[in-house]
Amino acid sequence: MATSSDAPHLPRPAPIEAYGKGGFAFADMSHRGSLLCLPDGIWAWAAATPNEIDEHSLERVFRAANAIDTLIVGAGTDLWLPPRGLREALRTVGVVLEPMQTGPAIRTYNIMLGERRRVAAALIAVA
Secondary structure, eight states, X not given: OXXXXXXOSBSSOOOEEEEETTEEEETTEEEESEEEEETTEEEEEOOOSGGGOSTTTTHHHHHTGGGOSEEEEEOTTSOOOOXXXXXXXXXXXXXXXXXXXXXXXXXXXXHHHHTXXXXXXXXXXXX
Protein backbone atom coordinates (compact mmCIF):
# COMPACT_ATOMS: atom_id res chain seq x y z
CA MET A 1 0.00 0.00 0.00
CA ALA A 2 2.82 2.42 -0.71
CA THR A 3 3.07 4.98 -3.43
CA SER A 4 3.81 3.33 -6.75
CA SER A 5 6.72 5.12 -8.37
CA ASP A 6 9.74 7.26 -7.71
CA ALA A 7 8.95 9.46 -10.73
CA PRO A 8 5.82 11.56 -11.18
CA HIS A 9 3.61 11.23 -14.26
CA LEU A 10 3.75 15.00 -14.49
CA PRO A 11 6.26 17.13 -12.54
CA ARG A 12 3.72 19.86 -11.70
CA PRO A 13 0.12 20.09 -10.54
CA ALA A 14 -2.60 20.11 -13.20
CA PRO A 15 -6.40 20.00 -13.26
CA ILE A 16 -8.03 16.61 -13.74
CA GLU A 17 -9.86 16.77 -17.06
CA ALA A 18 -11.79 13.48 -16.92
CA TYR A 19 -12.21 10.35 -14.82
CA GLY A 20 -13.85 6.94 -15.01
CA LYS A 21 -13.15 3.53 -16.54
CA GLY A 22 -10.56 2.97 -13.81
CA GLY A 23 -8.45 6.04 -14.52
CA PHE A 24 -7.97 9.75 -15.07
CA ALA A 25 -7.02 12.23 -17.79
CA PHE A 26 -4.92 15.33 -17.13
CA ALA A 27 -2.53 17.56 -19.12
CA ASP A 28 -3.11 15.58 -22.35
CA MET A 29 -2.11 12.38 -20.51
CA SER A 30 -4.06 9.45 -19.16
CA HIS A 31 -3.44 7.19 -16.19
CA ARG A 32 -5.06 3.93 -15.17
CA GLY A 33 -5.44 3.54 -11.40
CA SER A 34 -5.53 5.95 -8.47
CA LEU A 35 -3.63 9.25 -8.27
CA LEU A 36 -1.93 11.54 -5.78
CA CYS A 37 -2.04 15.14 -6.99
CA LEU A 38 0.59 17.10 -5.08
CA PRO A 39 2.26 20.50 -5.46
CA ASP A 40 5.37 18.81 -6.92
CA GLY A 41 3.52 16.63 -9.43
CA ILE A 42 0.93 13.99 -10.18
CA TRP A 43 1.87 10.52 -8.98
CA ALA A 44 0.47 7.01 -9.33
CA TRP A 45 -1.07 5.89 -6.02
CA ALA A 46 -1.42 2.26 -5.01
CA ALA A 47 -4.61 2.71 -2.92
CA ALA A 48 -7.61 1.16 -4.67
CA THR A 49 -10.17 1.20 -1.82
CA PRO A 50 -10.87 3.51 1.11
CA ASN A 51 -9.59 0.81 3.50
CA GLU A 52 -6.11 1.34 2.03
CA ILE A 53 -5.99 5.04 2.90
CA ASP A 54 -3.65 5.45 5.85
CA GLU A 55 -0.48 7.25 6.92
CA HIS A 56 1.66 4.82 4.94
CA SER A 57 -0.27 5.20 1.67
CA LEU A 58 -0.22 8.98 2.14
CA GLU A 59 3.53 9.12 2.83
CA ARG A 60 4.13 11.57 -0.04
CA VAL A 61 1.46 13.88 1.39
CA PHE A 62 3.18 13.94 4.77
CA ARG A 63 6.54 14.66 3.10
CA ALA A 64 5.00 17.58 1.17
CA ALA A 65 2.91 18.88 4.10
CA ASN A 66 4.79 22.19 4.28
CA ALA A 67 3.30 23.05 0.84
CA ILE A 68 -0.26 21.77 1.51
CA ASP A 69 -3.12 23.28 3.53
CA THR A 70 -5.91 20.96 2.36
CA LEU A 71 -5.90 17.31 1.29
CA ILE A 72 -9.00 16.32 -0.64
CA VAL A 73 -9.58 12.57 -0.61
CA GLY A 74 -11.76 11.11 -3.33
CA ALA A 75 -12.78 7.74 -1.89
CA GLY A 76 -14.30 6.28 -5.05
CA THR A 77 -18.10 6.01 -5.08
CA ASP A 78 -18.33 5.40 -1.33
CA LEU A 79 -18.69 7.86 1.48
CA TRP A 80 -15.63 7.41 3.70
CA LEU A 81 -15.15 8.40 7.29
CA PRO A 82 -11.40 8.78 7.87
CA PRO A 83 -10.00 7.21 11.01
CA ARG A 84 -9.50 9.73 13.81
CA GLY A 85 -5.77 8.90 14.00
CA LEU A 86 -5.23 9.76 10.32
CA ARG A 87 -7.11 13.04 10.62
CA GLU A 88 -5.09 13.93 13.74
CA ALA A 89 -1.76 12.96 12.10
CA LEU A 90 -2.52 15.25 9.17
CA ARG A 91 -3.65 18.05 11.47
CA THR A 92 -0.35 17.73 13.36
CA VAL A 93 1.52 18.60 10.13
CA GLY A 94 -0.93 21.41 9.31
CA VAL A 95 -3.06 19.64 6.68
CA VAL A 96 -6.88 19.63 6.79
CA LEU A 97 -8.45 16.41 5.45
CA GLU A 98 -11.60 16.75 3.32
CA PRO A 99 -13.08 13.34 2.36
CA MET A 100 -15.71 12.98 -0.37
CA GLN A 101 -16.53 10.81 -3.37
CA THR A 102 -14.06 10.96 -6.28
CA GLY A 103 -16.28 13.03 -8.62
CA PRO A 104 -16.89 15.89 -6.16
CA ALA A 105 -13.25 15.61 -5.01
CA ILE A 106 -12.01 16.27 -8.55
CA ARG A 107 -14.31 19.26 -8.98
CA THR A 108 -13.24 20.70 -5.62
CA TYR A 109 -9.55 20.07 -6.33
CA ASN A 110 -9.78 21.75 -9.76
CA ILE A 111 -11.49 24.83 -8.28
CA MET A 112 -8.98 25.15 -5.44
CA LEU A 113 -6.07 24.60 -7.82
CA GLY A 114 -7.47 27.31 -10.10
CA GLU A 115 -7.62 29.65 -7.10
CA ARG A 116 -3.91 28.87 -6.48
CA ARG A 117 -4.70 27.40 -3.07
CA ARG A 118 -2.27 25.04 -1.33
CA VAL A 119 -4.25 21.89 -2.17
CA ALA A 120 -3.50 18.23 -2.79
CA ALA A 121 -5.77 15.36 -3.76
CA ALA A 122 -5.69 11.61 -3.21
CA LEU A 123 -8.09 10.15 -5.77
CA ILE A 124 -9.28 6.55 -5.92
CA ALA A 125 -10.10 5.51 -9.48
CA VAL A 126 -13.71 4.58 -10.29
CA ALA A 127 -15.14 2.35 -13.00
